Amino acid sequence: MKAAIAKRSLSTKLLFLTIIFVFVAEFVVLVPSIAKQRRDWFTMRFEEAYLASLALESPREGAADEMLVRQLFSTANILGVTIHSDDMRMLILAPEINPHGAPNMLRVDLTRENFMNMITNAWGTYFSRGDHLIQATGRPEFSTGQTVDIIVSQKALREDLYAYARNIFFLSLIISTLTAGLVYWSLNRMIVRPVKRLTENITAFDADPENAFGILKPSGRKDEIGAAEESLAAMEKSVRDLLGERRRLAALGAGISKISHDLRNILASAQLMSDRLAKSEDPSVRKLSPRLISALDRAIALSRDTLTFGRMESRLLSKAPFSLHDLVDEVLDDTAAMGVTALNKAPESLTIAADRTQLYRALFNLVRNAVEAIQEIEASETLGSVTIDAHVEDGAVAIVITDSGPGLPDHAKADLFEPFKGSQKPGGSGLGVAIAAEIARAHGGSLILEKSDATGAVFRITLPGAAQ
Template identity: 35%
Template sequence: MSPVERARDGVARLRAWLAGARPAKGPDLLATRLLMLTVAFTAAVEILILAPSAASFHERWLRDRIQSAELASVGVEALPYSAVEPETAEQLLAIGGVQAVAVSDQGVLRLLLQAPQLPRTPDFIDLRNQGVGARLLDPWRTLVGHPDRSIRVRAAPRYRSGDYIEIVASAEPLKAELRTYLLNTLLLSLVISAAAGGLLYAALAMLVLRPLGRVTRSIERFAEDPHGPTEPPSDRADAIGRVERELARMQTEVRQSLQSRQRLVALGEAVARINHDLRNMLTSAQMASDRLASSADPQVARALPRLERALSRASTLATNVLDYGKSEEPAPERRRVPLKAAVLAAGEDADLDPAGVRLATTIPARAAVQADPDQLHRILVNLMRNARQAILNDPERDGRGRVEVSVRREGETCVVTLADDGPGIPPRLRERLFQPFVTGAKDGTGLGLAIARELAEAHGGELRLLDADGPGATFELRLPD
């Protein structure tokens, strides 16, 4: 893929991302879900209110019956021999709303007032040590109980001595009053809960839904027209305010990225045309230099090597620019590569010469690594060529130097170290050395190291510059097996 196609593809992917980020139009599901949650929470609050309220009313009703019966029992005991006429007993029981009254004193149970025979065995409730679960369940047992159901209630006396006082009362009056109480409580709590839920929903709509709607509309408008006007963020200090400001910042960065990519498209088209024409010119110049090689003119013979080197550098520059403009390097096809043979072949292609910049190796004969042979060759050639150019550009070296390559194993990692005795890397370039178009050489492109690192990372390894005390530069290539 050419640089122009790469830039166009980047713009298309960015626009596709913006289109995918656009929220789907339709009913506001968030508002609907929020309303449903408000209703559900209101219902839960109703249950939490009704259950303890019913238990409290149920217990209070029973204690009122106990107190009425206790007062009646005091009057009965005041009579001689605690004798009560049947009619008087019925009146006292009717006043207390009970069917029977008994008192336990020092372990002796005395039946003070007794009603006629009951049709069903009463259910027993001891208010002295009743558990929370039983208190909550008793009202609902009363509501669904049999019409002839009675309740035998035991509690500690308040107005007289004794261990406890016990009554038997019909459950029907309690059921009727409990039903009326629950209905009134339900209606009142519904009104209160509805008002509270409505206020809560209105507050959430104002504080959350409205700002989110503004953010959503901003995203939609930006997706439709990234270069159009955008709504400025609010000055809120909460999380939504931060979201609005971050969205505005991201929109600005995306807009700048779109503009930058559009400029890269135009620049890529120009570079592609210039590169194409330049390569044609270089081809013609190389053909002319080949014909000049047969000239007997001594001045031509002296100038010809310089011309060939200049043409070679120009051709390398054009090739590297096009290589770097590719969309992606192909995935490495790993195979077992003998390292010594690979280093020697790379040194030959990097123009290392025993008479000038020579190659020295300390590599075991059987050393090998699992790597893509072509990509490993490109990494080594780029490193060696950079080392050679650095030595040749040093006026104090007179074109002579050495590039030393060594190999060692660290567990499952093969470490290739390449060191030269050139002038080294200037401190100002060390941190940016592997960035494209960063170079310290006058005739370099600044792409060799960037391509080499990209190829090393494609293998799951890394390429880095080691700190060195003396002159020269030392690179370490780590490749996993």
Template identity: 35%
Template sequence: MTPPTTTVPGPFSGLSVKLIMAITLVILLVEVAVFVPTIANYRASWLDDRLRIGGVAVRVFDTVPDVADLPVEITDPLLQSAGALAIVYRRAGQTDLITLEAVTMPTQAHTADMRDRNPLRLSADAIETLFLGGNRMMRIVGVPPGVGEAVVEVIMPEAPLRADMLTYSRNIAVLSLLIAGVTALVIYILAERVLIGPIRRLTSSVVAFKRNPENATLIISPDEMRADEIGILERALRDTQTELFTMLRQRRHLADLGLAVAKINHDLRNMLTSAQLLSDQVATLDDPKVQRLAPRLVNTLDKAIGFAQSVLDYGRQQAAPPRPVLVDVAGLGRDAAATAGLIGHDRIEFIVSLPDDFMVMIDPEHLSRILVNLFKNAREAIDSDTAEKDSRWVRLSGVQAENSLRLEVSDNGPGLPPRARENLFVAFEGSARAGGTGLGLAIVRELVEANGGKITLGAQAEGTVFVIEFPTQTSQLAAQ
């Protein structure tokens, strides 16, 4: 399938053409709806005119005792003026007939009774005349003015009526097209100025900005005086483009800076590793001052190397999508605790407070890294705590809530300091210990969100508790 073009249509293509065609079509449909009763009224008026002429002839009949005695010099002009072959006059049980000279009366005729003015019947007869008339004879029946209650019948060909109706229809069609065209043009000009033009301008700005989002001159300049939806959209687009421009420029700067830092950090780590090897050799000397200062030097170098390594690890984080499977949380949690140095720790007890069949649908590698980071943070916090306590523990627990699956990693260590709480999950800002990078929690948040969950800091009387929630559509509790 060919993708749609990104070329912005001109003023007479695209949405503009659709608008003109839609307006014209609607007007023509309205004209068609109006045309049927209009042509029916035209036909009725035409037939009424023929009846009125017939009424004039009837009044002439009344002036003579015997219609048969009227000369053709009088009757033929009357009939010809009505376009009739014959006129029948019925009154008080008497019927009179006058015909053109040497005319044979038709045996069949289509009756148009003008005494019945039902609109539906008039409309149906008009449509019938347009499509089926032309070769038939008509018998027009009615009571024209000036003849009392007498009934007049005019017998004539239907062809003249149909010809006049076709001419009238053609004129209506031309007028309708003219009205539709002028109306569509006027509405198009107004719409082009108020709607289509601004939309085309918005489209052009979006397409151009998409091609080169780092060009600030392509940011749209909205009409600040416009308060309708278009004005709001223009200002929102301006703000969005400005934010994207700023973000992309900052991202490029950070990428360049990150590359430089990574290179520096790599060389620095190598130098620190060499320094660590030298410090290990110095620590074997018998000098008391060296023995006193060497552990501090080694510890400082270990922290520096750890910092450099964590920065490199964070920079190498890959954005591979998770591959969720059913994971035994208890078993994976024990493996993560062993990796984090909790299993076999002489001061810390690791507790698993969930059943062995507690399962979650998640990427197992991601969950392992999440738990390892949280367990390491808990172990380091407890190791650094100098307060006297009867027991030290780190607990992994979980519950199935109504709409989510909930995991908790808690400890009874010293808790988080205020600065760490304010910048929790922010790289290089959320560390709870001196010399830390805060990258562990930043990585944990990214992994949890990549699997459709969220992580928050829970409330606990002492220590720290992290709460991880996964929605029911991406997690499940399986009982085996």
């Protein structure tokens, strides 16, 4: 198991890739190097042949000089030499074969070879077989208008290229190994080890995110890894704080739920007693009882909203197809109030798949807020209105709630979807819009405030994939 992990580790991959890339670079260098070695091989023999011809043309001509020249040519694997000067042709060394009719004779003119021809001919010689003869034409460096033809053994040239390539290979092996080791060591210290440290820290933090000692301590580097360490440390601290806050809020919420449940029962009993007080014959009691009943109603509503907030989880939804138009009719009937015109513009043919009960709660809260906002406006000749419209957009159902109320003040928009913060009326819990937003999110959708000004407010609920 450990061996398999080691093969897949970043360090192992880095080492292999470094060696491979260095070898590729050396091969790219080797391709033209072989061509240069072939050209140097020919050039050296052109020079030797030219210098030998000058020695033979000097006054000191004799058998000893000719023997020395032949030994020189034999050592250089030169089988034949011809010097061309202007229109003159001088045979210096005649080969033991017919240079004009041998069927295995290859001809090379280095005075006309370009770079690509050099590479092609060099590698052609490298991969050749047998021992053909090569008649090569070249121009010595210090000659004046003279060219030299030499006849050499292809096998001798091939063996020289083999030796050169072998030396280059072993030299490349040493260089690549040394380079790969240095690059691997450097990158391992600069990148692999810090990344491994980050990975280990993420794994440990994931196992115990509330452990204060599990938060990464940045190394203080000023590069990208240092920035990643700073960001990771900040994120881990933020996550740890959020988890701690969530744990405290969960404990607090559990306690509040129990208190709210008991308080609601107490308030219900108090409400029954207030109903009896409302029937009292005492004028002072009857005068105070409506205010008492109103206060009890607000307290019961606050307790109910507190209990129901936060229960909107997608796994608890009971989705089924139903007519959105009928649901809107039901909501508008239950929120009907004097002086407010309710308009249902949802298409009667629109059927959606959602949790009917929860969607009713969301629409009820939004419409009730709109009606209460309209009722706060002083009486005017124009009746206020609440309109619910709906349409389908790319498989998603958009439900738009529009009212003609006074709109929301700017300072209220920031906390509009925050529980216990968004209320703008005395005695309000601020949970109506927050609960509606939770219901939309539980369906995989969203609730946004599209518009809010002196002409009214517009809320939009989007439910993806709800259209039927």
